[in-house]
Each structure stands twice: as structure tokens, then as C-alpha cells.
Amino acid sequence: MRYAKAVTLLCFSIIGSIVMTGCKIVFPSPTQIQDIEFIRAVGIDKAPGDKVKLTIATQRIVSGGGGGGSEQKISEIVRSEGRTGFEAARNFWGYSEKRPFFGHLEYILIGEEAAKDGILKYLDFFARDPEIRLNLDVFVVQGNEAGDVVRMGNARDKFVFDRLEGIKKHHWGLSMINEVDLMEIMYILDAEYLSLYIPCVRLIRKTESTDGSSSEGMDIELQGFAFFESDKLAGHIEREMARGLNFLKNKIKSGVLNIPTKNGGMVVLEIISSSRKMKPHLKDGKLHIAVEIDVSNNISEIQGSEDIFDEEDLQYLETRSGQLIKDEVRKVIDLAQSKKLDFFGAGDAVLHKFPGLWEDVFEKDWREIFAEAVFEITVRSRISRTYDIKQPVGAKDIK
Amino acid sequence: MLKDPGKDRPKRRNRIIKKIDTAHEPENSMASGTGSEEAPGGTARTDGTPAGQSEAEPGLTSANVEGLLGGNSDIIFRRLHINGRKDLPVTMVFVDGMADTKSVDDYILKPLIQESSLGECSSTSEIIERISHGVIYHAAMEVRRTFAECVHDIVGGSVALIFDDVKTAVTFDIKGFHERSISEPTGENVIKGAKDSFVENLRTNTASIRMKMKNARLVIEEMKTGKQTATRIAIVYIRGLTNMRIVDELKRRLDNLDTDAVLSTGIIEEAIIDHKVSPFPQVITTERPDKFCSSIVEGRVGIIIDGLPVSIVIPGTFDAFLQAPEDYSQSFIVNSIIRLMRYALMFVTLFLPGFYISVSSFHIEMIPTDLALAITASKEGVPFLTFIEVLFMLMAFEVLVEAGLRLPKTIGQAVSVVGAVVVGQAAVDARLVSPAVVVIIAITAISSFTMPNQDFSNALRLWRFIFAIFSSIIGLYGLSIGAIILLNHLSSMEVFGVPYLSPFVGGDGKNMQDAIFRFPFSAQKKRPMSLRTTNKRRRGSV
Numbered sequence: 001m002r003y004a005k006a007v008t009l010l011c012f013s014i015i016g017s018i019v020m021t022g023c024k025i026v027f028p029s030p031t032q033i034q035d036i037e038f039i040r041a042v043g044i045d046k047a048p049g050d051k052v053k054l055t056i057a058t059q060r061i062v063s064g065g066g067g068g069g070s071e072q073k074i075s076e077i078v079r080s081e082g083r084t085g086f087e088a089a090r091n092f093w094g095y096s097e098k099r100p101f102f103g104h105l106e107y108i109l110i111g112e113e114a115a116k117d118g119i120l121k122y123l124d125f126f127a128r129d130p131e132i133r134l135n136l137d138v139f140v141v142q143g144n145e146a147g148d149v150v151r152m153g154n155a156r157d158k159f160v161f162d163r164l165e166g167i168k169k170h171h172w173g174l175s176m177i178n179e180v181d182l183m184e185i186m187y188i189l190d191a192e193y194l195s196l197y198i199p200c201v202r203l204i205r206k207t208e209s210t211d212g213s214s215s216e217g218m219d220i221e222l223q224g225f226a227f228f229e230s231d232k233l234a235g236h237i238e239r240e241m242a243r244g245l246n247f248l249k250n251k252i253k254s255g256v257l258n259i260p261t262k263n264g265g266m267v268v269l270e271i272i273s274s275s276r277k278m279k280p281h282l283k284d285g286k287l288h289i290a291v292e293i294d295v296s297n298n299i300s301e302i303q304g305s306e307d308i309f310d311e312e313d314l315q316y317l318e319t320r321s322g323q324l325i326k327d328e329v330r331k332v333i334d335l336a337q338s339k340k341l342d343f344f345g346a347g348d349a350v351l352h353k354f355p356g357l358w359e360d361v362f363e364k365d366w367r368e369i370f371a372e373a374v375f376e377i378t379v380r381s382r383i384s385r386t387y388d389i390k391q392p393v394g395a396k397d398i399k
Numbered sequence: 400m401l402k403d404p405g406k407d408r409p410k411r412r413n414r415i416i417k418k419i420d421t422a423h424e425p426e427n428s429m430a431s432g433t434g435s436e437e438a439p440g441g442t443a444r445t446d447g448t449p450a451g452q453s454e455a456e457p458g459l460t461s462a463n464v465e466g467l468l469g470g471n472s473d474i475i476f477r478r479l480h481i482n483g484r485k486d487l488p489v490t491m492v493f494v495d496g497m498a499d500t501k502s503v504d505d506y507i508l509k510p511l512i513q514e515s516s517l518g519e520c521s522s523t524s525e526i527i528e529r530i531s532h533g534v535i536y537h538a539a540m541e542v543r544r545t546f547a548e549c550v551h552d553i554v555g556g557s558v559a560l561i562f563d564d565v566k567t568a569v570t571f572d573i574k575g576f577h578e579r580s581i582s583e584p585t586g587e588n589v590i591k592g593a594k595d596s597f598v599e600n601l602r603t604n605t606a607s608i609r610m611k612m613k614n615a616r617l618v619i620e621e622m623k624t625g626k627q628t629a630t631r632i633a634i635v636y637i638r639g640l641t642n643m644r645i646v647d648e649l650k651r652r653l654d655n656l657d658t659d660a661v662l663s664t665g666i667i668e669e670a671i672i673d674h675k676v677s678p679f680p681q682v683i684t685t686e687r688p689d690k691f692c693s694s695i696v697e698g699r700v701g702i703i704i705d706g707l708p709v710s711i712v713i714p715g716t717f718d719a720f721l722q723a724p725e726d727y728s729q730s731f732i733v734n735s736i737i738r739l740m741r742y743a744l745m746f747v748t749l750f751l752p753g754f755y756i757s758v759s760s761f762h763i764e765m766i767p768t769d770l771a772l773a774i775t776a777s778k779e780g781v782p783f784l785t786f787i788e789v790l791f792m793l794m795a796f797e798v799l800v801e802a803g804l805r806l807p808k809t810i811g812q813a814v815s816v817v818g819a820v821v822v823g824q825a826a827v828d829a830r831l832v833s834p835a836v837v838v839i840i841a842i843t844a845i846s847s848f849t850m851p852n853q854d855f856s857n858a859l860r861l862w863r864f865i866f867a868i869f870s871s872i873i874g875l876y877g878l879s880i881g882a883i884i885l886l887n888h889l890s891s892m893e894v895f896g897v898p899y900l901s902p903f904v905g906g907d908g909k910n911m912q913d914a915i916f917r918f919p920f921s922a923q924k925k926r927p928m929s930l931r932t933t934n935k936r937r938r939g940s941v
Contacts, residue, residue, distance in 0.1 A: 010887060014880055018873065027873055030760030032785065034778040038771065059768075061776035071776055103764025104771060131764065 036101040040075075040161035043146030044085070044122045045111035052114075052122060053081045054088045055147035056100070057160050075159040077151050085125035102131045107164050108138045108182070109201060111146035115226060115233035119196075120189060127186050134183040137168065139201040140226040142236060149203055152218040160220065164201070167222045172253035175271070176242045177222045189231060193366040194348070195341035196228035197245070200236065227336075227343045234339060237332065244328035247293055248344040250276040257297065259320045261313070265304030269297040269321050269383065278349040287362075287373040289346055291333075295325060295381045307391050314383055322381035333375050340367040346375075459546045459566045461490035464559075467550060468492070474553070481511055481526060482518030489523075490561040497556035499575020502537070507558055507571060510535050523562040530560075530569050539572035551629070578603065579708075584686045586853070591728040593689040601631050601705035607688040608635060608703075612695070616640070624653060630661035635691075635701035640934040645700050645895045649713060664709055667702060671713065674892050678861045680854035681894045683712040683719050690724045698932035714894035716901050716929065718914045721745065723851035726917060735916040741849055742915055748846035749859050752793060753866035753878045755839045756786045761874030777833040786871030788832045792840040793864065795822050901929035 039056045047053035059075045078096065082088030092100040105126075114122050126132050141149050153160035171177055177199040188194045203218040224238040225245060237245055246252050252274035259267045279290040299317075302308065308317065336343060347366055351358045362369055457463040461476070468474045473495045481487040489511070493503065511517065514534055520526045531542055543549040543559070544567050552570040553559050561568045581603070584596035597604045605619050616638045623629045632653065636646050649671060656670040664684055672681040683699075685691055686709045694712040695701050702711040712719075721741050726734050758765045759774060766774065781788065799818040803811045826832045843863065850856035862885055869877035892899035902910040910928040912918040926932045 006891065010884065014884065017880060018876075021876075028761065030784065030786070030871065030874070031763060032778075033759045033763055033771065034775050034781075036763065036775075038768065038775070040768065059772060061772050063776060063779065073772070101763065104768045106768070133764065 035098055037096055037098040038104045039100055039102055040104060040159070041107040041109065041150055041164065042105060043109040043111065043150040044114050045145045045147050046113040046117050047081050051081050051083060052085050052088045053079065053147060054085070055079050055150045056092070057150050057154055059159065059161070075154055077154055079147065085122055089125065102129060103133070105132055106136050107161055108136060109146040109149055110138065110140050112141055112143065112233070114146070115140050118231045120231040123182065123185065127182055135181045137179050137181055138185055138198055139222070140198045140233070142200045142202040142226070144203055149201060149220065152203055153220045163220050164222070167220065171222055175246050175252045175255045176224065176239060178246055178249060178251045193342060193363060194345060195343040196231065197225045197343040200224045200226050227341060229339070229341055234341065237335070240328050241331050244332040245344055247274060247276060247325060247329050248291065248332060257321050257324055259317055259324065261306055261308060262316065263306055265302070265306045267299060267308060267317055268301035269317070270300040272296050272298055272384065278346065280350045280353045287350065287369055288376060289349065289373055290376045290378070291329065293325060293329065293379045295379065296384050297321060297381060299383060299386045309386070309391060318381050318383055322379040325381060326377050326379045329377055337371045340371045342366065342370045346370060346373070456546050459544065459549055459561065459568055460563045461561045463546060464492055464550060464561060468553065479511060482514065483512070484518060487520070487523060487526060488563070490563070491558060492553050492561060493558040494553060494556060497576045498558050498573045502573045502575060503558055506537050507535055524565050527562060527565070527567055527569060535571070537571045537573060541570045543568040543570055581607070587685065587687050587690070587724055589725045589728065592724060593687065595688055596686045597688060597708045597710055599706050599708050601633060601703055604703050604710070605633055608692060611688055611692045622653060624656050624658065625661040626659045628660045628662065631705040632661070632667070633703040635695055635703065637695060640932055641698055641700055642931045642933060645714065648895055649700055661704060662706065664704065664707060664711055667704060667711060673894055677888065677892060678858040679889070679892070680720065680852065680858065681715045681892070681899065683715040684709050684854070685712065687724055698926045698930040714897040716894065716897060717889065717899055718902060720852040720855035731917050731919045738915055738917055744846040744849050745859065748843050749863055750866060750878065751839060751843045752789050752863055753870035753881070756789050756867055756870040757874040757878050760785045774835045777835045780830045781833045786867065788836045789839070789867055792822070792832055792836050793867065796840055796844050797860070897929045902927060905929060
């Protein structure tokens with residue numbers, strides 16, 4: 001009897017858990033994995049007539065025909081237009097023999113025009129659709145339409161998403177970009193005091209094909225950031241300044257610092273680690289933010305035969321490299337303050353330091369306060385290692 | 400002398416058989432435990448037949464015995480005159496092939512005919528007196544005064560000397576039938592470990608146990624079950640260590656067992672388990688005396704059945720089915736990792752087909768993109784839904800396993816070749832299944848082979864199908880519901896009052912020294928808590 005009761009209860013709870021899921025369809029129909037089209041990258045552009053244009057890069061593997069043929073990865077570019085993002089995405093269904101599937105979407109590229117128009121209306125669909133991952137990376141295309149990047153970056157054997165993946169993975173050597181995913185974008189847009197920044201992508205021509213077959217193919221470069229006022233593109237930060245922003249965001253992994261020596265030579269330092277602390281404090285009723293950056297470097301290259309391995313020279317190099325970094329950071333802060341856009345997250349530091357004051361005073365007027373705040377930058381740069389060759393070739397008195 | 404086998408005999412025989420049955424009801428054969436006095440090869444326990452039942456029974460005479468057993472070709476009746484005296488007749492009865500003929504000749508027949516001291520006796524009762532005091536040199540001797548007892552001894556392999564005038568029989572336990580010698584275990588082989596296994600003979604098995612455990616408190620109680628077979632069943636435990644409530648409950652359940660024949664462990668197993676509708680084994684069956692003994696020492700209770708080379712250990716708990724005999728002869732570090740792997744593979748073999756169905760038909764976004772593309776490519780041209788493919792392959796695998804089991808070894812290999820070629824290669828080439836599914840099922844199958852206990856593995860086999868079906872309906876959500884049902888089922892199970900999932904439940908996690916990881920023996924301080932042994936500490940004196 002007790003057993004029967006337990007079984008009944010179990011049955012009810014199972015049926016309940018199935019029926020009361022909140023889904024309209026209790027038993028969703030299974031999707032056959034071979035019936036869907038894997039979309040790996042999408043370019044969003046503004047089309048004439050206030051329309052949305054989506055350019056997708058799909059991927060699939062086709063066998064070489066017959067049994068045992070070699071398998072080949074192929075990618076196709078498909079375009080679609082619609083009044084809204086969702087309509088454009090659905091329009092694919094009309095002419096795609098497989099169901100377009102956004103579950104494996106990894107990269108969203110936003111065209112420059114669309115970014116100027118305000119990215120929120122273009123991105124909302126991607127953030128809302130349950131199929132789409134929120135940790136996908138978003139890039140802003142500089143100088144081109146996003147569709148062009150997707151189309152021209154997609155060569156026969158190098159697909160745009162693979163390239164983005166590769167560059168993103170190896171870009172730590174330069175530290176001039178930094179991934180921003182959809183979730184972070186939504187978070188920044190939600191927090192009114194923060195300003196949005198998104199890494200940039202552009203088309204360049206660097207690789208020369210020897211047989212001339214892929215002459216129309218272009219290379220992709222990831223470099224710099226676009227910063228936004230609200231959700232509208234407000235400007236770009238490039239190269240060293242972009243690295244300055246990464247110093248401020250504490251996202252530096254490596255990088256190259258060229259330091260001129262006293263005698264006109266050049267010593268190249270490789271950044272090996274960097275840490276940043278942001279310490280807000282109040283002085284004379286004004287907000288001061290101390291930015292302390294600790295950098296550790298290696299000597300990677302010495303141009304000229306000058307022997308720099310004495311304490312005085314190394315100290316000089318450390319000071320100069322510190323100054324260089326300080327300048328980079330200063331430029332970014334100046335730009336941010338002049339535009340009154342806090343895209344490196346000073347607001348977060350203040351919020352955590354003065355939570356009460358933040359709510360009462362800073363929050364509602366943060367842009368003005370940020371523009372007026374005093375940033376005290378201190379950079380401690382150290383040279384830790386010098387690699388194999390101690391003295392450069394041709395140095396005067398080799399010890 | 401020889402009674403004419405008249406027409407009334409079959410009728411009469413039926414009546415006698417009925418009487419034997421009632422005389423050997425299990426509850427009657429259960430006497431209080433005095434097993435420790437029993438020596439290997441010693442006498443079987445006296446069956447305490449209630450005195451009240453002997454009234455209607457035929458008298459213990461050679462004529463009556465012959466009336467019951469006379470038609471059998473293998474039963475030998477021999478009328479003798481003791482020491483040549485015609486006034487002292489005796490009938491010797493034994494089953495040819497079960498009694499050792501040479502011993503019968505040398506130790507019974509010879510003194511009976513030649514011993515002059517017997518010739519001096521004036522009556523048969525005096526002879527019985529002298530025999531019971533050692534004129535006939537055989538250790539295991541019983542004086543039987545009821546027909547049923549005597550007949551039972553005879554069919555059990557004893558030699559009976561029936562003295563008609565005093566209606567008494569003397570039986571000698573001279574079993575001499577051919578039995579299989581102790582050989583290597585077939586199902587539970589180990590490299591570093593004992594190479595003996597149980598055999599069919601109960602006495603040999605109890606002797607193997609006594610040889611391993613020279614412990615005066617080791618109790619081997621015996622009882623008989625089976626209306627037609629009267630199979631001897633020995634219950635083994637350690638007095639002062641084992642929880643007597645488990646022993647008593649086991650005896651009660653065996654007493655209540657109503658069956659014709661005990662020719663397989665299944666009968667006993669089914670009779671003593673609590674949850675008869677569960678596919679999960681609730682008793683441990685083993686053919687290894689060392690494993691049996693280690694379970695007894697742990698505080699479990701063992702059952703040995705005459706005629707079966709496997710023993711049963713109760714209660715079977717979840718962790719016991721994932722312990723292999725080899726575990727205890729390896730370094731505890733290595734063994735812990737292997738154990739961990741075994742637990743992981745249990746989940747793999749249970750969930751992998753269901754998981755594959757779920758992710759490839761409902762949660763495609765969960766698969767890493769490159770893998771998803773590879774699966775897509777492998778499924779190209781396969782007309783079936785994923786779950787049909789998986790179920791088909793699971794079925795094919797089960798069919799192959801079953802076919803391999805039933806066939807003789809030599810043909811069995813042919814099956815595996817056909818299986819490998821047909822299922823592995825041809826089915827993929829014919830685009831009936833995708834290579835990805837073949838890989839999934841292969842992993843599942845190989846994982847299931849790592850389970851040390853076949854019964855447990857079979858239960859997992861069944862649940863694997865259930866999970867696959869649940870997954871094909873609503874994906875991972877269904878898989879989780881299935882897992883909840885399984886967990887519910889397992890955690891609601893109790894075996895002899897011991898939670899089935901112990902030591903993972905009910906012990907506050909304190910008794911995990913021999914569960915997922917095997918701790919060094921010095922760190923295993925307590926016997927399994929859930930068994931509620933009287934002697935709680937390992938190595939503790941009783």
C-alpha cells in the first residue's frame with residue numbers, strides 16, 4: 001500500500017514536471033543534426049530603407065563523393081534582408097534547404113553604418129533568441145560593410161570565422177584588442193555610467209598569393225577599439241592607444257615597447273606581465289583616481305652594439321618604458337575625459353570604493369564627475385630578463 | 400523374501416514420498432546453530448523429525464525400504480548373515496555410484512562378516528550396540544529408527560544396514576561419488592590472488608571456507624529446502640560479529656521458501672530479496688571462496704547451496720558490485736584510480752547512448768562546433784532518426800552478446816567476427832547507421848564490460864534502454880527525469896534492512912573508506928556501518 005502510494009506520487013511528479021515546464025510544446029520534436037545549417041559568423045549591416053542586412057557564413061563538411069573520398073570543409077555566404085533582425089534571420093528559411101541554426105554562431109560583425117545608427121536595435125535579437133550563445137564575440141567593422149568582411153574574408157580554404165578565431169587566439173602577443181562578448185555588451189549598455197567599447201576588425205591586403213588564384217581574397221586584421229556613446233559609434237582608438245586601454249582594463253598579456261637609447265640606438269622590450277590597480281580617493285572635495293600599473297619586461301632586441309647591461313642604463317630603460325606606457329595610458333584617459341565616456345571602467349572602481357557616495361552623488365552625474373576627475377598615473381616598469389645574449393654583438397669590451 | 404512388486408506399489412510409494420516430504424519440512428531441519436562443532440567432512444546434521452509424525456509412517460524394515468526404492472536399478476540391496484550366523488540377518492542398502500564401493504567392502508562388509516565379536520552376540524540389538532561402539536570402523540555413523548530418516552540417508556549416499564527385527568537401521572556416510580575437483584574460477588579470474596573456486600559439493604565448499612578462516616566462531620548452519628530435491632543449504636556467518644537480525648531474517652525467509660527444486664541460485668535469490676521487481680542484484684554471487692570469506696569478515700552473511708559452485712552473500716549493496724576481487728591485491732593508489740574509473744564508466748555505460756540522442760537531436764548547440772560538423776558529415780545519407788539508429792545498434796549489440804553466450808566457444812568466435820564485420824563495417828557502408836553511433840555504442844559496450852558484476856551490468860543494460868527512450872522523447876530533460884527515477888528507485892531499496900545505496904546514504908559520508916576510493920587497509924577502521932555488525936571495528940576482538 002505504501003509502495004503503491006509512492007509509485008503514484010512519483011508518477012504525478014514526473015507527469016507534472018513534464019507538463020508544467022512552461023513550454024507551450026510539451027514534447028519538442030527532435031531536430032536531425034544533418035538537417036540544419038551551421039552558421040558560424042554573421043555580419044550585420046544597415047541596408048537602404050532602414051532595413052537590416054544579414055550576411056552569414058555557414059560551414060559544413062562534405063564527403064568527396066562515393067565511399068572513402070576525402071572529406072572537405074566548405075563554407076557558404078548567404079545574404080538576407082528584412083525590416084528587423086529577426087525578420088532577416090527568418091528570411092533565410094525561405095531559400096535555405098537546411099534550417100539555419102544560430103546555436104553555433106560565434107562571431108557577430110557590425111558594419112560601420114549600423115554601429116553609427118546604434119547597435120542595440122541590431123543586437124537585441126541575438127541577445128534574446130534562446131538558440132544563440134551569449135558568449136559569442138562581437139566586432140565592429142572599420143571602414144567597410146560587415147557583409148564585405150564576411151564575404152571577402154572567406155577564402156576557399158580559410159574561412160572568416162576560422163581566421164577570426166585564430167587571430168583572436170594569438171593576438172595576446174600584441175594585446176591591441178580584447179574580446180568583448182555579447183553578455184558584456186548587454187551589461188555595459190545596462191549600466192548607464194559605463195560606455196561601450198568593442199574591438200575592431202578591418203580588411204587589409206597583406207598576404208600575397210603566389211599563384212594569383214585568390215586575388216580577390218583579403219586579409220582580416222583585428223586591431224583597436226571602437227567606443228560608443230550610448231549605443232552609437234563615437235570614435236576609434238588605434239594601436240598604441242588601444243594598448244593603453246588594455247593597460248587600463250588590466251588585459252595586457254604581452255606587447256612590444258621600442259625604447260630609444262641615449263646614443264640613438266633602439267632597445268626593444270617585450271612585456272611579459274602587467275597588473276593594474278585603480279584606487280579612487282577624495283581630495284579637497286574632488287575625485288582623484290590613482291592608477292598604478294606594474295609592468296615586467298624582457299629585453300628582446302638590441303639595435304646597435306651599445307652595451308646597456310649596467311645598472312644605470314637598465315634603470316634608464318625602465319624609466320623610459322614606464323614613461324612610454326604612462327603616455328599611452330594618459331592619451332586614453334584624456335580622450336575618455338574629453339568625450340565624457342567612461343569606457344575603461346573607472347566607474348566600477350569608484351562604485352566599489354564608495355558604494356554609499358556612489359548612490360547619492362556620483363551615479364546620477366557620473367559623466368560630468370568622470371570628466372573632472374584627476375587621474376594620477378604611476379607606472380613601475382621592470383626589466384626582468386635579458387634572454388640568451390648578454391652583450392650585443394660588436395660591443396666594445398666584452399667581459 | 401523379495402516382496403512381489405504388486406499392483407499396489409505405486410500408490411503406496413506416493414504415500415511414502417508424501418510422508419518424507421512432511422518429515423523434511425525446512426522448519427524442522429533448522430536446529431539451533433552449533434555449526435562451529437562441525438568439522439569438514441563430518442556428519443551431516445541430524446534432522447529432528449518430530450515424534451508425532453512417525454505414527455502413520457511405515458515401519459523401518461527392509462521390505463518397506465525395498466517397496467519404496469526397489470524399482471531403481473542403481474540401488475543395491477544385499478542380504479547378509481552377520482559372521483555367518485543365519486539368525487542374525489541384516490540388509491545392506493546403498494545407492495551404487497554415490498557410496499564408495501571400496502570403503503563399503505573394506506570397512507563395513509569385511510568386519511560384518513569376519514569380526515568374531517559380532518558372532519558372539521545373541522541378538523541384533525546387541526549387534527547395533529556393538530556397531531555403534533566401533534566394531535565397524537567408520538567415523539560417520541547414525542542409528543536410525545524411523546523409515547523416513549533411513550531412506551533419506553540412503554538417497555543421500557549413505558550405506559544403511561537395516562535390522563528388520565528391531566526396526567532399526569545403522570547408516571554410514573560413505574559418500575564416494577565422483578565430483579569435480581577444485582579448479583580455477585571461470586568468471587572471476589584474478590592475477591594476484593587465490594586460484595581456487597567453489598565446486599558443486601557443499602561439504603568441499605564449507606571445507607574451503609574453514610581452510611581460509613580458522614575461526615572457532617565461524618558458524619556453518621545447514622538446512623534443507625526443496626520439496627523434490629531436499630537441497631542442503633548452508634548459512635555462514637561469524638558469531639559475535641555478524642548482525643544476528645540479518646541471520647534470523649535470512650533463516651525466516653529460507654524457511655518460508657516453498658519450492659520443488661533448488662537447482663539454481665535464482666530460486667534462493669528471489670526468495671530472500673526484498674524488491675523482487677528491481678533489475679538490480681540485491682545479493683552478491685561469487686564463485687571465489689576468498690571473496691566469500693572477506694564478505695563474511697566484513698559482517699555479511701553467506702549462503703552455500705549444495706550442487707552449485709556459486710555462493711550467495713547478503714546483503715548486496717551498491718558499492719559491493721563495483722568492487723572486483725583484484726582490488727585488494729593492488730596498491731591502494733592504483734586501485735583507487737581504477738575504482739574511480741569504474742564508477743565513471745558506470746555512468747558512461749548508463750547515460751552515453753541517451754546523452755548522444757539528446758545532444759544530437761535536441762541540444763545541438765551543446766556539441767563543440769567541429770564535432771557537430773563531423774557528426775553531421777557522418778550522418779549524411781543515413782535515413783533514420785538518431786534515436787532509431789542508437790536503439791538499433793544497442794539491440795544489435797545485445798543480440799551479439801546473447802548469441803555469443805549461447806553458442807559453444809568455437810562457434811562463438813564466428814559470431815564476433817560476423818558481428819564486427821556486419822555491424823561495424825557493412826552497416827556503416829550501407830548507410831544504415833552513422834559511424835558516430837557505432838563509436839558511441841562501442842564505448843558504451845566496452846564500458847559495460849568493466850563492471851565486475853554481471854548481474855549489475857545487466858541491470859545497467861536495461862536502464863540504458865530506458866534512458867535512451869526517455870532521451871528520444873524530450874532530450875536531456877528526459878534523461879534527467881530518467882536519472883531521477885533511477886535514483887528514486889535505488890534509494891528506496893533496502894536489502895535486509897540495509898540501504899541499497901550505502902555507504903553513500905545513511906552514513907553521513909563517514910564510511911567511505913572502501914567505496915569510490917580504496918583507502919589503505921590501516922585507514923579502514925570500521926566495518927560497513929550499514930551492516931550494523933555486533934563487532935563494529937575491523938580487527939576488533941570479539
